[in-house]
Amino acid sequence: MPFLQLLAKKEGNLRFLSHLETHKMLERSLRRAGVPLAFSQGFNPHPNISFAAPLPVGTLSDYEVIHVELAVGIDPGELIARQRCCFPGDFVLLKGKLVEKSPSLMKEVVRSDYRVTLNLSCAAEEIEDRIREFLNQDSHLIRKRTKKGRINDLDIRPQVRTLTYDEKDHSIFMSLDTGSVSNLKPLVLMKELFDFPEEKLDVRRTMLYKSKDGELIELY
């Protein structure tokens, strides 16, 4: 059955939704829009909807990529045009297209860009020094609890591909490994770098990448 691939923005208070809540919100929005969802078999039929990379609670996003399995094909442009009938105001569909078979989105993602705006005062030199110090390290170990509850050392230095400070809008830009092979969350890195209270940070995901022939390209 065909898949609908969507590119969406998550703004405003919707940043507070958990991944599960976002998932349910999208399902109900699609139902309201009358999109013909394909359902699983069994006593509790559920639609097949997947996000490329779960977004941590509190994070805004310019770049959410989603796959939805359809019972029959639809015109994605028509759905985008009338989306305001059915989606919460802060969830905006930017693009949509039909894809034949779903390659696993989750498996494709390798990297994300984030911009972290600092809502607190801190001298530019101090931030830049700290970033330089981090980037000059060969490795930076953190303790991480595994799913089984064991505590492992994890080297996050190689997971950080870009890290810069932008004085103009007092924000930090970072490009981090994302996906099933290597994954680093922006707040984990921020905590290693600074002792800023996390509620003073506005984190926004700006891009997701996949790898093709050894090169990074936009996921959508």
Add this chain to the structure above:
Amino acid sequence: MKPLEEIIYLSEKPSRYMGGEFNQVLKPLDGDLIRFAFAFPDIYEVGMSHLGLHILYNLLNDRENIFCERVFSPWVDMEKHLKDRGLDLFTLETKSSLRDMDFIGFTLQYELSYTNILKILELSGIPYYAEEREASHPLVMAGGSCGYNPEPLALIMDLFVIGEGEEITLELLELYEALDRDKEKFLFEAAKIPGVYVPKFYEVTYDRDHRIESFRPNTEGIPARIGKRIVKDMNGVYYPPRMIVPFMDVVHNRAVVEIFRGCTAGCRFCQAGMIYRPVREKTPEVIKQEARDLIDATGYEEISLTSLSTLDYSQIGPLIRELMEEHEASKVGISLPSLRLDSYSVEVLKEVQKVRKTGLTFAVEAGSQRLRDVINKGVTEEDLYTTMESIFSLGWDRVKLYFMLGLPTETMEDVKAIQTIGSSIEAIYRRVSSRKRLTLTISTSVFVPKPHTPFQWEAFDTLEALKSKENFLKDALKHKAFKYQYHDPKSSYLEGVFARGDRRLNQVLVRAAREGIRFDGWQEFFDFDHWMAVFKSLDIDPEFYLRRRDYEETLPWDHIESGVDKAYLIKENEKSKNGELTRDCRRGCTGCGVNQGHLGEVC
């Protein structure tokens, strides 16, 4: 993030406070809007599952000049964030303080949420007592089933609405506008509207034993008695074509269509069964249209057909079949809140379960036939066992049965009968099912005598007796197929005190709130000893409110009329003593009086 967003982010569950759900209403705050906060004195997950909220919210917001917003009890983490930062509690829609409202309307569903009402006022910087509030403060009103005994909150509320709120709430807001929003004038005029109770216009005197000596209006032109309001035409009454769809998983996360009001069964313990009389059904056409509108507007995957006794709807079979047909393709399921113990229920179940399989719950209420006759629960052991047999042969393995402990005249024999029922059902399962997966949940709650019921004069059972009944069942139901769930009798004790309380309890609530008591309905916060210390410090004996009362005694809620005659309640109480049954009044009027007087010819 702004300061409020910061604490929303820091809270355990941000989606309790963020607002912005689909179908939320926003209005520009620059106009002359009458601002109304619908306040639910428990957390978001509980409040958003309450149908009354969705009805009133949309009813009010459909009026151009009214803006209704929501507020819930903040969980303890949010309470602390608010206090630490000196911020007011806020509405979900515009994050406004409740002090910016014209009205705060509380819904009273549970006595143990009363302290949460005071906490909401406190976190908004609004004085607890009505007489301490000024013209600049909002008017504080309440409605809902607990409002049928308004007295424990009489000094806190400016006004109570008795009965169904759809018509009267709009009348009140129109009156407020017509009187140029003069709160004093408004209260005086409102007190003359049928269904409105303004406590400050009534005076109570007590005798030496604290029994009520007199209760009467203290102002010319104020009616002595307050009759409830009902909606006469359920097919014409407002029903919301949309409902707010929570982001988080709330208790009842589905589209709800109310199919009728009232109940004809006449169970003698049941307050809802008395106060919501008479039965008024919607037609299947209206129900199907409302279901269609709600599914389109919400995107829900389930429709719940709600009422006090859904299987008693006169055309339930055809209705369910037609709803299933209409919604099957989009995989929208139908759910029924409660089931009857009869073969008809099994037929309906077969139909419903084509899409989604859910657990099954039945209310048996009492273990022995004798006691079921006392409470007028028309269920026989044979009904129960035949129903179980059909259910098991249809493939179910999970059943839940509800009982009450502490009913009038109950002895250990009646409690033992609950165990007998458990064993018999287990034997039936072994006989008819080759599977070995039975989970029989037996759940007991504690009977609390409620106002406006035939048992309103009865005593609350003693804590010792209730404890030993629970302990007996804990032992008796030790079997791998059984799960026993029970309720702390101490919280029922407090519920019983406030359910039949009088005005003297206002000071108890205020003292408790000042000492930080709230969330009494939550086991992790309920502190019985603290409560007893509060009663003691005010020299008020809680047992006074739990005792058996004479028919002659003036009850604190006697000025409130549910439409069911006191004489009828007395007759029912007398019949209960002999275990005499009263028929379901669909099969012939039993003369409760609700179709007399101002409610007139509704059944």
